[in-house]
Amino acid sequence: MRRWLLLCLMAFMVPAHAVLNIEITGAGEHQTPVSLVRFAGDVAIARGLLDIVGNDLVRTGLFKLVDPAGKSPHDPRDIRPSEWSGVEAVLIGSIESLAEGKVAVKFRLIDLVRNAELMSQVVTAKEDQVRAIGHRIADLVYERLTGSPGVFSTRIAYVSRDQGMYRLVVADSDGDNEQALLTSREPIMSPAWSPDGRQIAYVSFEKRRAMVYVQSLTSRQRTLIADFPGSNSAPTWSPDGARIAMVLTRDDESQIYLADSNGGHLRRITYSDAIDTEPSFSPDGKSLLFTSDRGGSPQIYRVSVDGGEVERMTFESGNAFSPRFHPDGKSFVFAHFSDGIFHIAVYDLDSRQTQILTAGGWEKKPSYAPNGKMILFASEVQGRGILATVSSDGRVKQKMVAQRGDIREPMWGPFLK
Amino acid sequence: MKKLILSVLLLNLLAACGSNPPKEEAMEPATTSAAEMSNAEAEAQAAADAQAAADAQAAAEAEAAMLEKNSVYFPFDVDAVQDADRETIVNHAEYLASHPDAKVRIEGNADERGSSEYNLGLGQRRANNTKRALVLGGASDAQIETISYGEEKPRCSEHNEACWAQNRRADITYSAK
Numbered sequence: 001m002r003r004w005l006l007l008c009l010m011a012f013m014v015p016a017h018a019v020l021n022i023e024i025t026g027a028g029e030h031q032t033p034v035s036l037v038r039f040a041g042d043v044a045i046a047r048g049l050l051d052i053v054g055n056d057l058v059r060t061g062l063f064k065l066v067d068p069a070g071k072s073p074h075d076p077r078d079i080r081p082s083e084w085s086g087v088e089a090v091l092i093g094s095i096e097s098l099a100e101g102k103v104a105v106k107f108r109l110i111d112l113v114r115n116a117e118l119m120s121q122v123v124t125a126k127e128d129q130v131r132a133i134g135h136r137i138a139d140l141v142y143e144r145l146t147g148s149p150g151v152f153s154t155r156i157a158y159v160s161r162d163q164g165m166y167r168l169v170v171a172d173s174d175g176d177n178e179q180a181l182l183t184s185r186e187p188i189m190s191p192a193w194s195p196d197g198r199q200i201a202y203v204s205f206e207k208r209r210a211m212v213y214v215q216s217l218t219s220r221q222r223t224l225i226a227d228f229p230g231s232n233s234a235p236t237w238s239p240d241g242a243r244i245a246m247v248l249t250r251d252d253e254s255q256i257y258l259a260d261s262n263g264g265h266l267r268r269i270t271y272s273d274a275i276d277t278e279p280s281f282s283p284d285g286k287s288l289l290f291t292s293d294r295g296g297s298p299q300i301y302r303v304s305v306d307g308g309e310v311e312r313m314t315f316e317s318g319n320a321f322s323p324r325f326h327p328d329g330k331s332f333v334f335a336h337f338s339d340g341i342f343h344i345a346v347y348d349l350d351s352r353q354t355q356i357l358t359a360g361g362w363e364k365k366p367s368y369a370p371n372g373k374m375i376l377f378a379s380e381v382q383g384r385g386i387l388a389t390v391s392s393d394g395r396v397k398q399k400m401v402a403q404r405g406d407i408r409e410p411m412w413g414p415f416l417k
Numbered sequence: 418m419k420k421l422i423l424s425v426l427l428l429n430l431l432a433a434c435g436s437n438p439p440k441e442e443a444m445e446p447a448t449t450s451a452a453e454m455s456n457a458e459a460e461a462q463a464a465a466d467a468q469a470a471a472d473a474q475a476a477a478e479a480e481a482a483m484l485e486k487n488s489v490y491f492p493f494d495v496d497a498v499q500d501a502d503r504e505t506i507v508n509h510a511e512y513l514a515s516h517p518d519a520k521v522r523i524e525g526n527a528d529e530r531g532s533s534e535y536n537l538g539l540g541q542r543r544a545n546n547t548k549r550a551l552v553l554g555g556a557s558d559a560q561i562e563t564i565s566y567g568e569e570k571p572r573c574s575e576h577n578e579a580c581w582a583q584n585r586r587a588d589i590t591y592s593a594k
Contacts, residue, residue, distance in 0.1 A: 187566065187570065189569065190534060208564070209564035210537060210564070230563060230564065231540075234534045247538070253542070254538035275535060275538035275539065277535055278534045291534070293535075298532075321534075322534070337530065337531070364533075383575075409533065
C-alpha cells in the first residue's frame with residue numbers, strides 16, 4: 001500500500017511528457033492577423049514563450065500569425081505602423097533575469113490599426129514556469145482581441161487506459177504537462193472539477209465496484225464520499241462548490257442524489273423506474289440536466305435541485321447523452337447517437353433547436369471550456385481514444401493524438417482563481 | 418416490453434422449478450461398446466458397474482460444467498434476462514438454493530453504444546435483473562451481490578455487433594471461501 005502511494009506521488013512529481021500531435025482543421029469566420037516579436041533577453045526563454053503563445057492563439061482558429069520579417073521592436077516607440085501592413089496587432093516584450101532563478105516578463109500588445117496600446121503587464125515567475133507564463137500571455141492577448149477571457153491557463157482532466165493500467169490525468173488545456181493523479185489496475189471514470197479547480201471528484205473501481213472519491217490536487221489527499229451497495233457514480237459539483245450531485249443504485253435503479261461535498265446530508269432528487277444519470281448543474285445552481293431513458297430511449301431531461309417535476313428537453317431521433325450547460329446557461333452540449341455513430345451537438349434553450357457540430361464518429365463526453373468558446377470531447381483515431389475539441393460555432397476542429405494509450409472521459413476544468 | 422420479456426422468463430423458471438429438470442441427459446458413457454464379448458451376463462454386470470461409476474463422475478462433472486456456464490447475454494439496450502439463458506439461471510439458482518453458504522457476485526456489462534455512465538446504469542440493471550431471476554429460482558437475496566462495470570471492461574473491443582454481443586452480458590461468479 002505504501003509503495004503504491006509512493007508510486008502515485010512519483011508519477012505526479014515527474015510528469016511524463018505527453019507527445020501529442022495536434023491537427024487543426026477549419027478557421028474562424030474572421031482571422032485576426034497578429035505578429036509576435038521574440039522578446040528581448042534570454043533567448044531560450046524568449047523562444048519558448050513565443051512557441052507557446054503562438055500555438056495557443058493558432059489553435060483557436062481565430063488568429064493568423066504574421067512573421068515579423070526581421071523586425072524586432074521591444075518598445076512601442078520602435079514600431080512604425082507603415083512597416084506592418086496587414087497586421088492588426090503586435091506583441092512585444094522583454095525578459096529580465098532576477099535573483100533565485102526568477103524572471104520578470106514584461107509584455108505589451110499594440111493595436112496597429114488605431115495605433116494604441118491594448119495592454120502592458122509584467123509577470124514574475126520561476127524560469128521553469130515558462131509554459132505557465134506563455135499561457136497567461138496568450139490568455140490576455142486573446143481577451144484583448146476577442147473580448148472573451150482566454151482559457152489557455154486552464155486545465156483538463158481525463159482517463160488514460162494503457163496496457164491494463166488506468167490513470168487519472170490532469171494536463172494543461174493543450175494536453176501538455178500531464179500529471180497522473182491516480183494510477184490503478186481497475187477502471188476510473190467521470191472526473192469532475194470543483195468550481196475552484198482545486199479538487200477532482202471521480203469514480204474508481206479499485207474496491208471492485210464503482211465508488212465516488214474526491215481528491216485534492218494540491219495535497220493529493222482523498223476522501224471516499226459514496227460507497228453504497230451497487231454503483232456510485234457520475235459526480236458533479238454545484239457552482240458554489242458546496243454540494244455534489246451523483247448517481248446511486250442503492251435503491252435499485254440509477255437515480256440522482258444531492259449531497260454535501262463530503263458526501264453528507266444525502267437527498268434523493270429523481271424518482272423513476274428508469275436510469276437517471278449524468279447530472280449537470282445549470283450555472284445558477286437551480287436546476288440539473290440529466291440523461292434518462294424514462295421515455296423509452298436515452299434523452300436529456302431537466303429537474304429542479306429541489307426535485308419535483310421533470311421536463312424533457314430533447315426529442316432527437318436516436319439517443320442523447322452527457323449534457324453539459326454552456327457557461328451562459330442558454331444552451332447545452334450533448335453526445336447524440338444515431339445510425340451507429342456519435343456526434344457532438346448543441347441544444348439552444350430559446351429556439352429549441354439542435355445543431356450538430358462535428359462530422360461524427362466515436363465522439364463522446366463533451367464539456368465546455370469555461371469561456372464557452374470551445375468544447376472538449378473524446379474521439380477516436382485508428383481505434384484509439386483521443387482528445388478533440390471543436391469551437392462552439394463548429395468551425396474550428398482539433399485532434400490531439402497521443403503517441404500511445406487510450407484516452408477517455410475528458411472534462412475541461414474551470415478558470416483558476 | 419422489457420417487463421413482459423422478464424415475466425415470460427419468470428413463468429418458465431417457475432415451471433422449471435416444479436418439474437426438476439433432468440441433469441443426466443447429455444451423459445453417454447463412452448465405454449459401453451464391448452459388443453463382441455461372449456459372456457453376456459458378465460458383460461452386463463461390468464457395463465452396469467461402469468455405468469454407475471461413470472454416472473457418479475458425470476454428475477459431479479455436470480454440476481461443475483453447469484456452473485461453469487456463468488454468463489447471460491442481452492440484446493442492445495435491453496436489461497431483461499432472456500429465455501435463451503433459462504438453463505443457466507435455473508442451474509445457478511438451484512445450486513445456490515442447495516448450497517446456502519455459497520455466495521455469488523453478479524457483474525453487469527454493456528456494449529459501448531451509450532455514454533459510460535448510462536452504460537454503468539444499464540450494466541447494474543442487467544445484474545439486478547439477473548439477481549431477481551436467481552432469487553425467483555430459489556436463491557436467497559443475501560447470497561447475491563450485484564455490481565456493474567458498464568462499458569469499462571469489454572471482453573472484446575472492436576466496433577462491431579459480434580463484439581458488442583459478447584460485451585452485453587452479466588457474469589455470475591462464486592466468491593472464494
